[in-house]
Amino acid sequence: MGILVYVSTSNNQINKSALEAISYAAQCGDSVTAVQFGEAADQAEAGKFGADKILKVSNAKLNDFQPNLIAEALMKAAEAEGADTIVLSHDLSGKAVAPILSAKMHAGLVTGAVALPTAEGTIKKGVFSGKAYANVKINTAKKIITVTPNSIDKKEFNKTAAVADFAVEVGDSRLKVVEQKIESADLPLTEAIKVVSAGRGLKGPENWGIIEDLAKELGAATACSRPVSDMDWRPHHEHVGQTGVAIRPNLYIAIGISGAIQHLAGVNQSKVIVVINNDPEAPFFKSADYGIVGDAFEVVPKLIEKAKSMDFTS
Amino acid sequence: MKILVCISKVPDTTAKIAFTDNQTKFDTNGVQFIINPYDEWYALVRALELKEANGGNVTILNVGTAENDPTIRKALAIGADDAVRINMDPTDALATATQISTYAKENGFDLVFTGKETIDYNGSQLGGMIAAQMDLPYVSYASKLDMNGNTATIERDIQGGKEIVEVDAPFVLSAAKGMAEARIPNMRGIMAARTKPLNVVEPVACENSTEVVSYELPAAKGDCKYVDAENAGVLLDLLRNEAKII
Structure with a gap:
């Protein structure tokens, strides 16, 4: 029947999370049609990670982020391609579009998948803010899945995807985009491979220089604990934890964060956790792989000095 | 303005997560339940602020069984005017959304608010489903909302940043951090909540589109390997050569 993948782009490139969604769909073992919104100079990447076909959507109404119109275009593409499953990334775009698709198509939705469907058809997803997993079964013929960023191996298939224009008609949106504030060209925190995070132990916002320097040397994103964001030492979007963003980078370095259960909930699916704290009793050490x-x-500063002597280009 | 705020009952953020019945049921033993923080701190409080500024009515809606009533009373204590409980165990988002949108369509609301996700199932599904079922615009992950007459100016989180959008009521919104500051109910609110209307309605027939087959806990971490602070640089060697992560 085939699988459709929602491919979002930014800065003229396919989002990394969308490439993961393509690879996820290809690993499900069906033919994959990538539906691309926006321009992408790196279109070949879609084939590399498993797309058999790219439908490039052209409709000026879809230039803005209009979840209901994007859902409408995806439904029409699914119909045209005879696809019964739609895969999206569990990023801010996918989270907005997927539930609309689910309701409009009467398709069961699993959000935040962290593994491929099993032979029995269950899909593993994070629940209780990272403290557990649920294995969920979709009972409907049509299925929608969103994939947690950085949770599956981005396997390469090295296909050459055929590209076709998809001139789709969509309705009008009552939502008007007035202004966009793109905060940085950096990867969103949820997609970062390495994260350096700090808490109250840093004593004040003026001390964040060493955190930023270490992150820069390691090629990592910066994050913070909830108290730090609540006191406005750091911007809200850097707050990781149960009520902030949940992340699962390959490397999470926590500096001056004691490791309250609410903070752990947002980060404990990281592959390797490093904890640096002057209190040997800090609970975070119990969840750490490495501790100082x-x-x-x-x-x-010692880590920054060491990092400067290492090569991070490969 | 009539505002509907959908709330969910979730385990307290400090709750220990465990499962029973061969890993198929959440173990509620000793667990404290709260209103889902995004529903309470952001959706409900912003709705109350709008009502205080412009007049109107704030209705709480919960899909759940009678054991949810104390949680619903807490939302009334914070300041909502009345509440509705749709008498169904919510195990599937689409079925839950169907209940909510059916009720909302019949009773006519200008604004429908949800939290951006619940801290138990982490679905991020209801708002979009309700909007789609009601054929209304959906504004996800809203971090600011101002109403000017019937027109809302909303700041929402998008990939890589924020966006300001304008939309006329009615619409559906999911609330994220920044919308409002948490409120603690006072004694007067708690007393008043006891007599505010809490109407129970029976669900419409609807099939579940998904089911949880089982739960599992993450694999336990091995022991923490300590690096001497004096030779902190060794950490990066370990991360490269042992963990092979940098």
Whole structure:
């Protein structure tokens, strides 16, 4: 029947999370049609990660982020292609579009998948803010799945995807986009491979220089704990934890964060956790792979110095 | 303005997560339940602020069984005017959304608010489903909302940043951090909540589109390997050569 993938783009490139969604769909073992919204100079990447076909949507109404219109276009593409499953990334775009698709198509939706469907048809997803997983079965013939960023191996298929224009008619939106504030060209925190995060142990916003320096040397994104964001030492979008963003990078370095259960909930699916804290009793050490008991203001400069001597280009 | 705020009952953020019945049911033993923080801190409080500024009515809606009533009373104590409980165990988002949109269509609301996700199922599904079923615009992950007459100016989180959008009521919105500051119910609110209307309605017939087959807990972490603070740089060697992560 075939699988359709929602491919979002930014800065003239396919979003990394969308490439993961393509690879997820290809690993499900069916033919994959990537429906591309926006321009992408790196269109060949879609084939590399498993797309058999790319439908490039052209309709000026879809230039803005209009979840209901995007859902409408995806439904029409699914119909045209005879696809019964739609895969999206569990990023801010996919989270807005997927539930609309689910309701309009009467298709069961699993959000935040972290593994491929099993032979029995169950899909594993994170629940209780990262403290557990649920294995969920979709009972409907049509299925919608959103894939948690950085949760599956982005396997390469090295296909050459045929590209076709998809001139789709959609209705009008009552939502008007007035202004866009793109905060940085950096990857969103949820897609970062490495994250350096700090908490109250840093004592004040003026001390964040060493955190940013270490992150820069390692090629990592910066994050923070909830108290730090609540006190406006750092912007809200950097807050990771149960009520902030949940992340699962390959490497999470927590500096001066004690490791309250609410913070752990947002980060404990990281592959490797490093904890740096001057309190040897900090609960975070129990969840850490590597730990350093010591003063952040002495330890972090040593790490920066060491990182400068290492090669991170490969 | 009539505002409908959908709330969910979830385990407290400090709750220990465990499962029973061969890993098929959440173990509620000793667990405290709260209103889902995004529903309470952001959706409900912003709805109350709008009512205080412009007049109107704030209705709480919960899909759940009678054991949810104390949680619903808490939302009334914070300041909502009345509440509705649709008498169904909500195990499937699409079926839950069907209940909510059916009720909302019949009773006519200008604004329908949900939290951006619940902290138990982490679905992020209801708002979009309700909007689609009601044929209304959906504004996801809203972090600011101002109403000027019938027109809303909303800041929402999008990939890589934020966006300001304008939309006329009625619409459906999911609320994220930034919308409002949490409120603590006062004694007067708690007393008043006891006599505010809490209407129970029976669900419409609807099939579940998904089911949870089982739960599992993450694999336990191995022991933490300590690096001497004096030779902190060794950490990066370990991350490269042992963990092979940098």
